[in-house]
Amino acid sequence: MSSADVYAVRIIDYQLEHHTAIRRILTAIGWAEQYISAAERNADEFSQQPEIFGVYLAAHQSTVVGFLYVQFYLWNQLAQIQGLAVDPAFHRQGVATALVARAEQFARQKQARGIYVDTPLLNLRGRRFYESAGYQFGYYMPRYYEDGLDGVTFQKFFT
DSSP: OOGGGSOOOEEEEOOGGGHHHHHHHHHHHTOOHHHHHHHHHHHHHHTTOTTTEEEEEEEETTEEEEEEEEEEETTTTEEEEEEEEEOGGGTTTTHHHHHHHHHHHHHHHTTOSEEEEEEETTOHHHHHHHHHTTOEEEEEETTOSTTSOOEEEEEEEOO
16 A cells, blocks of 8 residues: 555544444444444443543544544553444555554553454454554454354554
8 A cells, every 4th residue: 555545534532423423434334233322332431431441533634434442451451442443435544553553552651561452253354454553363262242253352562
């Protein structure tokens, strides 16, 4: 991908008025209603707890094209990416990379030892993305998702 192929995005903090952007992105991806509603609720609730969560949006010009939320766990000093989605029209344009970089910045600000993310085993595109971002395979989780899908965890420890 050349620099001409990358959209200029700004990473901004989530505000309640961005609620509909999450629905628009997840609908474009093809998520089921129950998962869209849960993602909207999570963003609203998590954004009210900045000591534990970071909720971030990627904006291209005036349009929100991606979002991410990340949680910090005090007990083990690790952060977890809880949700990441990018509008399909903006895939492979650096949007997810910018959002994950912001999640890592959040984790470092909390003095986390590292960050991890779970994804379905069948999500080959996501797995390749995290590996290219420096995350390493952690472990498999049989039947991790409610529909019986296996999961996999990728992790990145800070030095």
